[in-house]
Amino acid sequence: MNKIAVIDYGMGNLHSVAKALEHVGNELTARTGEPTQVLVTANPERIATADRVVFPGVGAIRDCMAEIHRLNVGEIVAIAMKSKPVLAICVGMQALMQVSEENGGVDCLGFMKGKVRYFGDSLLDRQGQRLKVPHMGWNQVKQTRLHPLWKDVPDKSRFYFVHSYYVQMDEVEKITGVTDYGTELVASLADNNIFATQFHPEKSQTSGLKLLSNFLQWDGSC
Amino acid sequence: MGLAKRIIPCLDCDNGRVVKGVRFVDIRDAGDPVEVSKRYCEAGADEITFLDITASHQDRDTTVETVRAIASQVFIPLTVGGGIRTLEDIRILLNAGADKVSINTSAVKNPELVKQASARFGSQCIVVAVDAKQVPASGEMPRWEIFTHGGRKATGIELLGWVKRMVDSGAGEILLTSMDRDGTKKGFDLALNRAVSEAVCVPLIASGGVGSLEHLAEGVLLGHADAVLAASIFHFQEYSIQQAKQYMVSQGIEVRL
Numbered sequence: 001m002n003k004i005a006v007i008d009y010g011m012g013n014l015h016s017v018a019k020a021l022e023h024v025g026n027e028l029t030a031r032t033g034e035p036t037q038v039l040v041t042a043n044p045e046r047i048a049t050a051d052r053v054v055f056p057g058v059g060a061i062r063d064c065m066a067e068i069h070r071l072n073v074g075e076i077v078a079i080a081m082k083s084k085p086v087l088a089i090c091v092g093m094q095a096l097m098q099v100s101e102e103n104g105g106v107d108c109l110g111f112m113k114g115k116v117r118y119f120g121d122s123l124l125d126r127q128g129q130r131l132k133v134p135h136m137g138w139n140q141v142k143q144t145r146l147h148p149l150w151k152d153v154p155d156k157s158r159f160y161f162v163h164s165y166y167v168q169m170d171e172v173e174k175i176t177g178v179t180d181y182g183t184e185l186v187a188s189l190a191d192n193n194i195f196a197t198q199f200h201p202e203k204s205q206t207s208g209l210k211l212l213s214n215f216l217q218w219d220g221s222c
Numbered sequence: 223m224g225l226a227k228r229i230i231p232c233l234d235c236d237n238g239r240v241v242k243g244v245r246f247v248d249i250r251d252a253g254d255p256v257e258v259s260k261r262y263c264e265a266g267a268d269e270i271t272f273l274d275i276t277a278s279h280q281d282r283d284t285t286v287e288t289v290r291a292i293a294s295q296v297f298i299p300l301t302v303g304g305g306i307r308t309l310e311d312i313r314i315l316l317n318a319g320a321d322k323v324s325i326n327t328s329a330v331k332n333p334e335l336v337k338q339a340s341a342r343f344g345s346q347c348i349v350v351a352v353d354a355k356q357v358p359a360s361g362e363m364p365r366w367e368i369f370t371h372g373g374r375k376a377t378g379i380e381l382l383g384w385v386k387r388m389v390d391s392g393a394g395e396i397l398l399t400s401m402d403r404d405g406t407k408k409g410f411d412l413a414l415n416r417a418v419s420e421a422v423c424v425p426l427i428a429s430g431g432v433g434s435l436e437h438l439a440e441g442v443l444l445g446h447a448d449a450v451l452a453a454s455i456f457h458f459q460e461y462s463i464q465q466a467k468q469y470m471v472s473q474g475i476e477v478r479l
Binding site: 020138140 | 425
């Protein structure tokens with residue numbers, strides 16, 4: 001049994017990510033015979049007994065961090081990060097950093113050295129054209145490093161992004177993918193058994209589902 | 223290379239069925255929004271917009287079930303609009319699998335709803351839909367006012383001030399329909415779209431009047447829209463999503479192929 005826990009800390013739409021995991025899980029089950037179970041839960045024991053953990057997040061970081069603290073999700077993620085594959089998505093990835101500029105400055109979990117910055121109100125592309133914020137839609141992700149989660153995902157595939165804040169990493173060697181929106185942005189990163197994406201694989205059709213399928217088969221090494 | 227302009231087919235649904243007709247030759251049930259959504263997703267649509275035009279409030283359960291069914295099988299963003307009145311309505315739809323909700327009449331009746339919804343669920347999932355119509359203003363620059371109740375009711379509210387206010391309240395995207403063009407197949411109202419796109423910092427979805435592929439490209443190139451929404455040209459298979467994208471590429475527009 002391949003058990004996947006999606007951490008539910010009350011921050012909105014977990015249906016999409018759970019359904020996408022179930023979808024790719026069913027495909028894998030049909031191929032390998034190993035059943036897949038997707039649990040949406042905040043229960044520490046259920047998360048502890050899962051084979052892999054998804055740390056999602058949408059909305060404002062202040063509210064996310066408040067719920068993360070209230071439900072002790074930081075500790076749950078820290079424990080998972082020691083022992084099993086973890087996938088952090090969007091605000092879930094931002095929450096791993098030290099601090100975010102959103103909501104007037106919010107301390108994050110500090111599991112990775114980096115900051116979450118605002119795009120600004122006057123973002124321009126390389127030709128000087130104004131860019132809309134949020135960065136919303138399908139953008140290309142250049143894979144900057146080999147990683148098991150990129151297996152069979154063509155380089156420069158488009159993924160669905162929706163965010164107004166972006167991660168700036170001190171440890172550039174952890175970056176696994178970049179995208180371009182006015183400036184080069186961290187699209188994904190990896191650190192041992194954790195992989196994190198600014199984009200939403202669960203909303204990125206073929207490429208996103210492939211990445212999720214790779215995650216369900218990943219042993220956490222890279 | 224950078225962010226792609228989006229093509230969004232729109233499904234109008236009444237009590238769980240696609241209305242206005244959809245004619246895919248090779249699907250079993252062209253009135254089933256799940257089948258239709260899957261087909262568009264496979265064809266390369268960048269998002270799906272599901273507009274609930276069910277008249278009766280009691281039939282909301284059908285809508286929620288339909289959204290749940292679509293979201294279980296379609297892995298691109300799904301926007302749901304129509305009849306959303308309260309934070310609870312929004313919560314139920316997001317939990318059912320909608321990625322964004324589109325608020326129109328309720329935003330006019332209760333502008334605080336947009337503020338509260340974006341604070342609670344995040345701007346990324348709050349689309350404010352606006353139905354605009356040019357009003358006579360002799361000798362002046364064109365002026366638009368917003369209409370509610372599916373474009374039937376005048377509000378007297380000036381458009382550009384309204385969309386700025388909605389973005390300040392936390393709208394993450396504007397879905398703009400020209401009442402002058404909707405259903406005409408004469409193309410988007412380009413001056414209207416350009417005025418709104420320049421007035422706000424958030425992405426703009428142009429809607430109303432698409433009758434050809436040229437119109438889609440114009441919406442982006444001349445209307446400065448970030449996404450283009452259309453119903454009938456795709457439903458009746460006049461053009462496929464891929465044809466639309468290929469045409470946009472030929473006009474120098476970046477799309478997801």
